[in-house]
Amino acid sequence: MHDAIEVERRGKPAVAICTDLFQAGAAAVAQMRGMPAFPVALVRHPLGVLGPEELLERARDAVPQVHKILTGT
Amino acid sequence: MEAGIGQYIDLLERYYAEGVTDGLPVVPPVRALVDQAVAAAGRAADEVVGAIPPRGALVTVEDIAVNAVMAGCRPEYLPVVLAAVEAMLADSFNLFHLVTSTKGCAPLLVVNGPIRQALGINARGNIFGPGHRANATIGRAIRLSIINLGGAVSQVVDRATHGHPGKYTYCIAEDEADSPWEPYHVARGYARDQSTVFVQACEGPKAVNVPTSDRAEAILDCLADMACPLGSYTFTGATELVVILGKEHREAVARAGYTRRMVQEYIHARAARRAGELRRVDSVFPQVTAAASDDEPVPLVRSPDHVHVFAAGGPGRMSSVVNGFVSVDLGVSSMRAIGFST
Secondary structure, eight states, X not given: XXXXXXXXXXXXXXXXXXXXXXXXXXXXXHHHTTOTTOXXXXXXXXXXXXXXXXXXXXXXXXXXXXXXXXXXX | OHHHHHHHHHHHHHHXXXXXXXXXXXXXXXXXXXXXXXXXXXXXXXXXXXXXXXXXXXXXXHHHHHHHHHHTOOGGGHHHHHHHHHXXXXXXXXXXXXXXXXXXXXXXXXXXXXXXXXXXXXOSTTTTSSOOXXXXXXXHHHHHIIIIITOOOBTTTBOOSSOOXXXXXXXXXXXXXXXXXXXXXXHTTXXXXXXXXXXXXXXXXXXXXXXXXXOHHHHXXXXXXXXOOGGGOOTTOOBOEEEEEOXXXXXXXXXXXXXXXXXXXXXXXXXXXXXXXXXXXXXXXXXXXXXXXXXXXXXXXXXXXXXXXXXXXXXXXXXXXXXXXXOTTTOOOEEEEOOOOO
């Protein structure tokens, strides 16, 4: 979240992808960093222990959200 | 008098309600105490110290002084607190990662130089235990600054899975007066009469008990073994290590001719697991992935320079090892001179 906001501030569009269990923390960081409406693409927790198939599933969930955040459609 | 105490109790409850404590009562930061602390630091109240993550707002000397008073610090402790905060704000320290990570590590402070004795920072028995105001409150001032100024609220932004008790307070000193080696800060190039604070993001301390051998290698092998559990091999890569040799252990090790440098090299080489052992627990530690055979030793610590050896602790055949947080490429310990004149 921190990194996405910093990249956005430097003029590059950025999207943070985080797992649902960390949504509240992401929102708190966005608030603190002065961009409370900064959007997040949410995927199901966890990520670190997943195999390729499950990771692909998470990516499929994330892509339309990222697309919508970046393009508005 | 009773009315005053009632107001004080009400105030403590208000601090709890506002979420500006670590869960323990705090000292009300009345103006006189804050001013005394700022004066003791010899710096302007409105001098900017830096931006404490995760909030990242600029904080001043006075902001840190408020939290030091709340933690129970005497005014003269503030220079140590300020130096520790400044050490943690070095980019290479990566404080943001530390205070938000699930790993739940905490900044460990080790103080060297004349200020140890001036402030009474305990370097002998029970260094990680209770009963010593300077240790307890300087470490606590760091935590309150992280919570109140940095905004690392537990379970919201501070996402430690477990955390550890050092997140309340984690401050010790080196026992320079009773060490076979030169003070740690002198080994790092500081003048002996310069006070310093070393800060490293750390797991909790682990007691290393070697009660029946006076042999240096027996003691060092036990330290190295305790330093490299499978569960401390992070996926990010080789870390740092703090080794604190208790009085009887360091005397035995020094009697056998070991310098601090030799201890660093010995432990670095032996705080290692075979690649095969790590593969059996699905480790993706970078050196495991790269290892040519299962028999290849994989050191947990990046280099001998990343084994930080201190002399501290009272009588008894005990020492401590304290594992680091993440790869030294992502976050590394920091040292800072303390602005203080004896």
